[in-house]
Amino acid sequence: MIDELERGVKTLETTSVTITVNGTPWKGEIPVEDVLLDVLRSRVGLTGTKRGCESEVCGACTVLVDGAPISSCSYLAFEADGKAVTTVEGLADGDVLDPLQDAFIRNVAAQCGYCTPGQLMAAKALLEDNPSPTYDEIAHWLTGNICRCGCYPAIATSILEVAAEKRA
Amino acid sequence: MLSPFRVLHPTTIEEASSELARLGDQAVIYAGGAELVLLIRNGLIQPDYLVNIKRIPGLDGISSNNGEVRIGTAVTHRRLETDPVIHARLPALAEAESHVGNIRVRSQGTLGGNLCFADPHADPGTALLVYDASVEIGGANGGRQLPLAEFLVGTYETALQPGELLTEVRVPPLADGWRAAFLRIERFYRPTANVAAALSVREGKVDAVRLAVGCVGPKAMRLTELEGQLHGASLQEADRMLRDSKPYLTEKLEPVSDLLGSAGYKITITSVLLARALEQAAQGNGGAH
Numbered sequence: 001m002i003d004e005l006e007r008g009v010k011t012l013e014t015t016s017v018t019i020t021v022n023g024t025p026w027k028g029e030i031p032v033e034d035v036l037l038d039v040l041r042s043r044v045g046l047t048g049t050k051r052g053c054e055s056e057v058c059g060a061c062t063v064l065v066d067g068a069p070i071s072s073c074s075y076l077a078f079e080a081d082g083k084a085v086t087t088v089e090g091l092a093d094g095d096v097l098d099p100l101q102d103a104f105i106r107n108v109a110a111q112c113g114y115c116t117p118g119q120l121m122a123a124k125a126l127l128e129d130n131p132s133p134t135y136d137e138i139a140h141w142l143t144g145n146i147c148r149c150g151c152y153p154a155i156a157t158s159i160l161e162v163a164a165e166k167r168a
Numbered sequence: 169m170l171s172p173f174r175v176l177h178p179t180t181i182e183e184a185s186s187e188l189a190r191l192g193d194q195a196v197i198y199a200g201g202a203e204l205v206l207l208i209r210n211g212l213i214q215p216d217y218l219v220n221i222k223r224i225p226g227l228d229g230i231s232s233n234n235g236e237v238r239i240g241t242a243v244t245h246r247r248l249e250t251d252p253v254i255h256a257r258l259p260a261l262a263e264a265e266s267h268v269g270n271i272r273v274r275s276q277g278t279l280g281g282n283l284c285f286a287d288p289h290a291d292p293g294t295a296l297l298v299y300d301a302s303v304e305i306g307g308a309n310g311g312r313q314l315p316l317a318e319f320l321v322g323t324y325e326t327a328l329q330p331g332e333l334l335t336e337v338r339v340p341p342l343a344d345g346w347r348a349a350f351l352r353i354e355r356f357y358r359p360t361a362n363v364a365a366a367l368s369v370r371e372g373k374v375d376a377v378r379l380a381v382g383c384v385g386p387k388a389m390r391l392t393e394l395e396g397q398l399h400g401a402s403l404q405e406a407d408r409m410l411r412d413s414k415p416y417l418t419e420k421l422e423p424v425s426d427l428l429g430s431a432g433y434k435i436t437i438t439s440v441l442l443a444r445a446l447e448q449a450a451q452g453n454g455g456a457h
Contacts, residue, residue: 009172010172013173013175031174032173032218033170033172033173056269056273057207059270064277068246068275069271069275071273071276085275122272127272140266141271144269144271166313
């Protein structure tokens, strides 16, 4: 929440944006210096996207903008105006989980789970880009999504399984 | 939380240039934000204005003109990594781009932003140097063109003058028979050292060669003296000369010891990477052209 950090300085300029978040338009007036992560968490109210390193390194804040994975911690929110943003909350269809979510659970691809929303979104983008990735291609794509619990093999296995399910 | 600023959205190069000239040190160019937002967050800069150049039509294209590849300043790394024209004509650049940051940085960051930030620990500049790339600069008094080697002045320093912006990167084709390769090693996120080589071989000997090194010195640079020495050498001799080039590299690159490695380590690894890049280019592993 922005409230949890208290805005210490006065905003100079705001702008009106309409962002389609997980298929639903969200309209609001935002400070131009706000990053997408803060808008998603404290304005839209979706807290699945996590704040991590705030340096584009860890990947916990990964969301998709028009299908492309970005670090929402360092992406100015005004850029998302008119675009479609997908967060981890947008993966499941009601109670029906995305195949990636099912595979992550089945393979225990999370321990503490903090990086998981970002891992899922990066994985989602990968399979959109490359429906049949090799293990090495998965490793290269996910190099920017850090899991300090060390679930990498289970994450990679989950992606390989979902790719195989889709081919079948 | 970022320190507050205003954002300007010029729609022509002239407008962007005049805003930059008018605002001087108060304004910075915003071309993607992959580096800029981090600088603001960490309090290293506190700009009053961001001049967003991404809405200027024509700065986000890739085109091929009589073999010369023209890359708009706002083209993302991801696009360069995947674009068929870049793969076909500038494979060593495509290879370098595939290593930039991570998939998110590549989706957000732009070539122009990367070159203008002039962090020595960057990949695209090194590859572009062996293609003899030049940059097109827009300003109040019209445009000017500079070789990339002259545009990159030093660490975080370019030849851009107040009121100027990088608009396009122009890359001439390698002549028939030339091949290029790019190699890098990293311990962390940014490269520890990277090299690029472009080579033409005639009857088993080095006919002409271009070599570039990034990260180890204050900026990515060509190794012109070494290039001259390799002329006419057999590939085996050239390999030995590159592996023995450590005194030259030390003098040329002036490496410093830091968290990425000691100065000596960086020089050793650079000499090895150069030899391997030459070999790859000679074998065509770096791709055609």
